[in-house]
Each structure stands twice: as C-alpha cells, then as structure tokens.
Amino acid sequence: MTARPTYEQLKKDFDWPRAAAELGLEPGAPLNIGWFCSDRICDLGKQDKDALRWEDFRGESRTYTFDDVRVLSNTFATFLQDQGVTAGDRVCMFLDRVPELYIGFLGVLKMGAIVQPLFSAFGDDSLWTRLDDASTRAIVTQKKHLGKVRRARENLPGLEFVFVVDEANLREGEIRLDLAGLPRVEEYTCHPTTAETPSVLHYTSGTTGQPKGAQHVHNSLVSQYITAKWVLDLKEDDVYWCNADPGWVTGTSYGIIGPWSNGVTQAILDAGFNAEKWYAFIERQGITVWYSAPTAIRLLMKEGLDLVRRFDLSCLRHLASVGEPLNAEAVLWGREAFGLDFHDTYWQTETGCMVITNFPGMEVRPGSMGKPFPGITAAVLDTRTFEPLTQPGQVGLIAIREGWPSQIRGYWNNLEGYRKKIVNGWYICGDRASIDRDGYYWFCGRDDDVINTGGHLVGPFEIESALLEHPAVAESAAVAKPDPVNMEVVKAFVTLKAGFEPSKDLELEIMNVIRKKLSGLAMPQEIEFIAALPKTRSGKIVRRILRAQEFGEPIGDVSSLMND
Ligand code: WT7
Numbered sequence: 001m002t003a004r005p006t007y008e009q010l011k012k013d014f015d016w017p018r019a020a021a022e023l024g025l026e027p028g029a030p031l032n033i034g035w036f037c038s039d040r041i042c043d044l045g046k047q048d049k050d051a052l053r054w055e056d057f058r059g060e061s062r063t064y065t066f067d068d069v070r071v072l073s074n075t076f077a078t079f080l081q082d083q084g085v086t087a088g089d090r091v092c093m094f095l096d097r098v099p100e101l102y103i104g105f106l107g108v109l110k111m112g113a114i115v116q117p118l119f120s121a122f123g124d125d126s127l128w129t130r131l132d133d134a135s136t137r138a139i140v141t142q143k144k145h146l147g148k149v150r151r152a153r154e155n156l157p158g159l160e161f162v163f164v165v166d167e168a169n170l171r172e173g174e175i176r177l178d179l180a181g182l183p184r185v186e187e188y189t190c191h192p193t194t195a196e197t198p199s200v201l202h203y204t205s206g207t208t209g210q211p212k213g214a215q216h217v218h219n220s221l222v223s224q225y226i227t228a229k230w231v232l233d234l235k236e237d238d239v240y241w242c243n244a245d246p247g248w249v250t251g252t253s254y255g256i257i258g259p260w261s262n263g264v265t266q267a268i269l270d271a272g273f274n275a276e277k278w279y280a281f282i283e284r285q286g287i288t289v290w291y292s293a294p295t296a297i298r299l300l301m302k303e304g305l306d307l308v309r310r311f312d313l314s315c316l317r318h319l320a321s322v323g324e325p326l327n328a329e330a331v332l333w334g335r336e337a338f339g340l341d342f343h344d345t346y347w348q349t350e351t352g353c354m355v356i357t358n359f360p361g362m363e364v365r366p367g368s369m370g371k372p373f374p375g376i377t378a379a380v381l382d383t384r385t386f387e388p389l390t391q392p393g394q395v396g397l398i399a400i401r402e403g404w405p406s407q408i409r410g411y412w413n414n415l416e417g418y419r420k421k422i423v424n425g426w427y428i429c430g431d432r433a434s435i436d437r438d439g440y441y442w443f444c445g446r447d448d449d450v451i452n453t454g455g456h457l458v459g460p461f462e463i464e465s466a467l468l469e470h471p472a473v474a475e476s477a478a479v480a481k482p483d484p485v486n487m488e489v490v491k492a493f494v495t496l497k498a499g500f501e502p503s504k505d506l507e508l509e510i511m512n513v514i515r516k517k518l519s520g521l522a523m524p525q526e527i528e529f530i531a532a533l534p535k536t537r538s539g540k541i542v543r544r545i546l547r548a549q550e551f552g553e554p555i556g557d558v559s560s561l562m563n564d
Helices: 007-013 016-022 039-046 066-083 099-110 124-134 143-154 220-230 249-261 275-285 294-303 305-309 328-338 415-419 460-468 504-517 543-551
Strands: 050-056 061-065 090-094 114-117 138-141 161-164 174-176 198-204 212-217 239-242 265-270 289-292 318-321 342-346 378-381 396-401 426-435 441-446 451-453 456-458 473-483 487-496 526-529
Touching: 016 220, 039 066, 039 249, 050 066, 050 099, 050 275, 061 066, 061 099, 066 099, 066 161, 090 099, 090 124, 090 143, 099 114, 099 249, 124 143, 124 198, 124 212, 124 460, 124 504, 138 143, 143 161, 198 249, 220 249, 239 249, 239 275, 249 265, 265 275, 275 294, 275 305, 294 328, 305 328, 318 328, 328 342, 378 426, 451 473, 451 487, 456 460, 460 473, 460 487, 460 504, 473 543, 487 504, 487 543, 504 526
Parallel strands: 050 265, 090 114, 090 138, 114 198, 138 161, 161 174, 239 265, 239 289, 289 318, 318 342, 487 526
Antiparallel strands: 050 061, 198 212, 378 396, 396 426, 426 441, 451 456, 473 487
C-alpha cells in the first residue's frame, strides 16, 4: 500500500479515475464488489491473511482468512443459485453480526443479486414494510429471528425462499443454509456485473412516507475503497474495528467493502454496548483503527477515565466517528482517554461514502465535520435560491455536486422521490451547516423532521402509522426530543379516541406496541396525550412546532396554522 498523500496534495491532483486505476479498473470492464473484496485480495498474495476475526457476546470466536472468505462466498453464491435465486433478485440478510452475514453479503453480490441488509432488531412491521417495498425474493436469517420472518411471509407471496443459517425446526418451505457444512466451492465465476449493476439496497427514513430503498451500484466500490484507505488511514498491518451493524450503511460501506477491498483485517464483536467488554476487545484484538459513533463515545464518557486506564489500549492508532454531530467535548475526552483525536466524518446512506471528513494529518477543530473529501465538490446553499453561500458562517443546505461513484442511483420504486433531491446539479443532503473562513464545515441540524437517535434515522411517518394501529390513538405526531446520550430520542404526541383516557398504563402499552412492531430505536421514550395537534389550514400536522417546544427553540412563523 502506498503512503497516504496530504489533503492539500490530493485536493490538487485527485480525481475518481485515479482511484479506479488503483483498483485496476477499466471503463466498461466487469466490476463485482464480491470479487474485489476476496478474490482480488488473494490474487495479491494475501490469501492466508486474516480477513475476519469474529467474537460474540458468549466469548465464542472464529477466524477466517481472505481465502476462506473467497471460497465461502463462492459457496454461498453457488448455493443460492442452485436453489433458484437469480441475478437481480433482492436477497435480504436478516441476521445478527454473525460471520454468515459478512461472507453471505459478498456471496449475494458475486451471483449478481441485490443484497438488502436489514437490522435484525427490526420488529414485524419494520421488516414487512421493507420486504414488501423491495419485492424481496429470498431472505437469509437465523433461528432467533425466524418467528418474525414467518409472520412477515404470511403476507408476502413474493418471498419465495427462507434460508436459515443455524439449526432450527424448519417448516415446509424453509431451507437450511449450513455454510460450514456445504461442499466448498473453490472456483466460481461471478455474474458479469459492471459499474452500473445494482448492488446493495439500504432502507433509510425520510419525513414523508415509509422508508425508501437507497439503490447502490457496484461502482460504489471506487469511493468506498479510496475513502477507507485515506480517511480511515488503513494500512497493511492494521486490525480494524467498525462497530456499526451492516443493517445500516456504515456497517456495509466501512464494515465490509472499505476494509476488505483494501485487504485489511477486521475484527467484529457481535455484542451490544458494554464499555468494559469493548475496551477488553480492543486490547485483546490489538485494534489499531476504530470507526465509532458519537452515541457510543458519549456512553464511554459516562463510564469515566478510570475504566479506560485499566486497559492497555496503546494499540489504537487512528479513531474516527460518524452518524451524528460529534460534540467538541467528545473529541476532547477522546484526547484524554486515548491520546488521539476522534476524526468526525459526515455522509449518508445516499452518498454511500464519506463526503465531509477530518482527513488524517489535517488539524482537527473539535465540533467540526472537517472538509470535503478530495473528489467531492460540496457547498452550503441558500435555502431559497439554491446558490452556494459565499460568506463564512452563513447557514444553509449541505449539497454535493452530482456524479461521485457511490452516489445512489435512485430510490427503489421511487425515482421521482430521489430526483426531487437534486437541484441544479446539486444533491441536497437534507442537513444544514455553515463553513468557516478556513473551509471547515460545522453541522447545524437536519432540514426535515427525521429523528436521529444514536446515529440511526427514524422517520416520523413510520412511527405515526404504527401508532394509528393502536385502538386508542386518534392522531399522532412523532418528533425528536433532546437526549444527553442519544442526541435525540422519539417523543410522540397523541390525541385519543372518544372513550379513552390518558394514563401511565396506556402510555406504556403504546410504547411497547411500537417497540414490538418497529424496534427499540423507534419506540417513543415519552408519550404526551394532548387535546389537539397543531395543523396547517389544509390539515397537515406541523411537527416543527412540537419539536421546537421540546428543544426550547423559537416556534417560528405560525401564520398559516389553523388552531393557533
Ligand atoms: C444523516 C445520515 C452515514 C452513516 C450513518 C448515517 C446525520 C451523519 C454526521 C456527522 C452530523 C451526521 C445527518 C445525515 N449525520 N454523520 N458527522 N455530523 N450529522 O447514515 O442513516 O443515512 O444518516 O445522519 O443528519 O444526513 P444515515
């Protein structure tokens, strides 16, 4: 691997074809992410190098070399094909962070199908909505999630295949996929995918409607490879840890594709948050590069420095963060705890790769997201004219000039919804920021009603739809409420139908319904029963007012409201 050039050098010289050339890619040539993350690494002579060092919460562990990943993803691809899954089908991965998830992800891509990773903590409704929208043909799951899959399948006639990776009492129409037990497929010819062939379908929330499927293509590799290499500063001997779940884009772009296309060893911990276990994991695995998130860092801060001092974490060399605003305090704490800066990075499901970054070697300004990645043209636009703002400190809309390799090609079934986000050649991210006189970006907030809880976006519409299914709920509005650890949590305002009275029991009951239907993330932490919701004259609920109230902000212009 060549040494990383400085930000200033790259800013001058870099263009995307240069990154493609590093991968030996030629325009129009076959391009398959599965192949680039395993076969190519073996061809470079790293077949015996560890690709995946996996541990779970029970202390079980398994290690896979790049050759294991190559052969087992071949095996996975062959198995799906033999069963009748074909190129272009949507194959959902509904798994905890087990090795089959990471290896199977590459297998699905190798056979030319579209991989749809879903967070395994999703409840019945969240799962069903996304499988229905994508007309998913196959799902790969494990025993503990089979109940949810069976219930979803009752109303999904197109979901033909259910594959189960561990032992379970299977019913008719369910098939065991025992990756370790299948005959190993040493040689496999990938489907002839090219740069524009659909690869990953990630569901993400917006303000209106149900979550949308962000459609990535195989060409995303170019961006993910080079940003992982330069921004995460990945080097030959690194042991890298990304603690995001592949149900979310960080867990695929930088939890599978980025590190493996660079031939870097990654360690995975299939366990929830626990400060002591996390530090022990870093020490035991000798993690050198760690990609984390502000909520995790704030949780570690709460546990204090004494705990950090009990471990030898001198292996750590580079730290980065993504998902929500990384407050200056967290950066300063990181310096004390690890002697290193957390490098904030900003991006989205739709961008596929980091777009605003604290590049290694560049001065970190605590609280800032850094500067546009070389090759990315970014700006902050005037909210009315959509022209770039020119004065330092002016707040506007974060926008990225169209055309970087990992930009999504649309929302599944909803190209119109995506095209609306593009104005005058700028992709509008939906966030507000300002740029200081030295070109550093400072995040201000989202420009819509989407709630960012612990780095996970949840859409108000999905929550409100689920709330309405409760017999007591007449109308509802889900908004963000500030939270010291998760930055935001969900709060629901609810009006009740005649005959129902507000009570603590009812509040708990409704909360639980949402947790079960959607997920713990989407569950309101508080429900406020009110007599009427603020609406516009045309009857649209105005969440902005409720949100402003929660954040103690000025309410703004309410002149068009009905019941003010
Ligand atoms: C939204 C995208 C991309 C990985 C994880 C989330 C917020 C993301 C930052 C940051 C402030 C951030 C934005 C963005 N966000 N990174 N460094 N500082 N906010 O992907 O689920 O598509 O969410 O997360 O609001 O639009 P996502």
